[in-house]
Amino acid sequence: MSMALLLLIAPATLTADEPKKLGGRVTDGEGRPARGASVSAFWGANGLDWDQVVALGNKEPEKLWQHEGKMEPWGDVRPAVTDADGRFSIPVPRRTKTLMICDRERRHGAVVYFDPKHPEAPVEVRLSPLVRVFGTNKLSGLEGPLKWTCTYLHLPYEENDPLNNTKIAICGSYHARFEFMIPPGAYNFSASSDSPSSETLESRSVTVTAEQTEVDLGALVLRPRIGGFQDRVDRSKARGAWGDYRQNFGKQPPPWHLTDARGVAEGSKLSDFKGKWVVLYFWGPNCAPCLGKQLPELMAFYEAHKAQRDRFEILAFCCDFSETLTDVAALERQLRHVRKAVWGGRELPFPVLLDNTFQTYERFGLEGVSNLLLIDPMGKLVEGNLQDLEKNLAHLAEGSK
Known part of the structure; x- marks a missing residue:
């Protein structure tokens, strides 16, 4: 693109x-x-x-x-x-x-x-x-x-x-x-x-x-831009390694690569979350819209639906293309000013995953830095957004009455 x-x-x-x-x-x-x-x-x-x-x-x-x-x-x-x-x-x-x-x-x-x-x-x-x-x-x-x-x-x-x-x-x-x-x-x-x-x-x-x-x-x-995001995308496409997550709608998504994580077990896989809806949000540590808009919106959604957290999970997947963040602790140190000035002193309340390589982005074939994907309780990637998830959670709530 x-x-x-x-x-x-x-x-x-x-x-x-x-x-x-x-x-x-x-x-x-x-x-x-x-x-x-x-x-x-x-x-x-x-x-x-x-x-x-x-x-x-x-x-x-x-x-x-x-x-x-x-x-x-x-x-x-x-x-x-x-x-x-x-x-x-x-x-x-x-x-x-x-x-x-x-x-x-x-x-x-x-x-x-x-x-x-x-x-x-x-x-x-x-x-x-x-x-x-x-x-x-x-x-x-x-x-x-x-x-x-x-x-x-x-x-x-x-x-x-x-x-x-x-x-x-x-x-x-x-x-x-x-x-x-x-x-x-x-x-x-x-x-x-x-x-x-x-x-x-x-x-x-x-x-x-x-x-x-x-x-x-x-x-x-x-x-x-040598080694930057677009340069990596271009080189990946040139050698035929670039994926396309849209080809996986209705199927299992590609495997991710984890450098570190907080809030999930070491070596976690998407299949660990079967039985729940999963919001998989890809973001970058230097992406202003991610930090100032989308992550706060996900925090608000998480809080607003806390009574239904047994039915869904949000995974905040940070991709560090600079390859300088060695673990989630380093990521949180980098974001300390954002946490204070933008998030009102709050930590991200959901699991945070980190990949400091380009492998996950390449496997999924993600365009741009901010991407939200929705995975159904069967572990399959589906087209949808937060509004669709909210509707599904409402149907589940109605069905349990």
């Missing part, structure tokens, strides 16, 4: 976290209400809104990645539009702390930060002229052009945010270029490509001022 398609796929197997509402009032440079401005936590710089992106999917990628510099709200969280008085209210995931706002003509905008302690407090936002920031991507260390690149616009990193979830916009291109229209402020830029697999090793930091109308960043240099 190409990076182009991966960018379009939201984790459909997990429910969204309970949203919070951010709101405020937007005015133009002269203090008048800015009616019709778009408000979103994430933006695309290719001239398409999210509905158009989803409709195209990967069927016509050349239509997805064009019109560099034309800003439109992105993501499955619907953008808000300011009313006649410039006011807006938008439901967003609970960890969202920033929004970007652009007027209807996409000529003026602002990035607004919300107080995490009082996110419900309305903000007053004044729009400033947007600045055109552009450049190119080039490859170092390998000959040949980049077929497709994606450039990421980040807000400054925060040391007290262990997930560093700072991306606010992307720009894809088949011409190895990027362009954004952004408000004055401090930003970081990075880029990646899957043809060939490469990425910037360090982001480029830039402060855009209100006095500027455009900023030429020159070239962002990408270097090949």
Whole structure:
């Protein structure tokens, strides 16, 4: 699967976290209400809104990645539009702390930060002229052009945010270029490509001022990903070793490889859980959506269905592609800041399994880092998600009355 398609796929197997509402009032440079401005936590710089992106999917990628510099709200969280008085209210995931706002003509905008302690407090936002920031991507260390690149616009990193979830916009291109229209402020830029697999090793930091109308960043240099996730996938496929878990629907799933585990016996196998529904969730120790969204959702599901735990189990299978985590204790030390800042001081309440090799991912043929699989009480892999499991648990509860 190409990076182009991966960018379009939201984790459909997990429910969204309970949203919070951010709101405020937007005015133009002269203090008048800015009616019709778009408000979103994430933006695309290719001239398409999210509905158009989803409709195209990967069927016509050349239509997805064009019109560099034309800003439109992105993501499955619907953008808000300011009313006649410039006011807006938008439901967003609970960890969202920033929004970007652009007027209807996409000529003026602002990035607004919300107080995490009082996110419900309305903000007053004044729009400033947007600045055109552009450049190119080039490859170092390998000959040949980049077929497709994606450039990421980040807000400054925060040391007290262990997930560093700072991306606010992307720009894809088949011409190895990027362009954004952004408000004055401090930003970081990075880029990646899957043809060939490469990425910037360090982001480029830039402060855009209100006095500027455009900023030429020159070239962002990408270097090949050697030994990284996509490189391993490509090499595995080339030698014919890459699996495909979807071929196992209705059958026993492939065997996993365990480096260490907590909450299950040494040498455990999936067959040990026959008689129960099993949620097998694959995640990574550096995956911000896994740590900030999906694992907390699984924790909430586990707690909400504690009376039925004799009928199901959740197995949190961590895959460490860096091969640096030797045991679960090392994993838990690495996640101590996440546990404090994101999980409210709680440990993961279900078994944690660790593979610090690439064997399990290769055997299952898993795309991306976050994957949820459902296994029925007969030990067979089935299509489904948490909602399907919840329905099955409800049927079992009804049948036992």
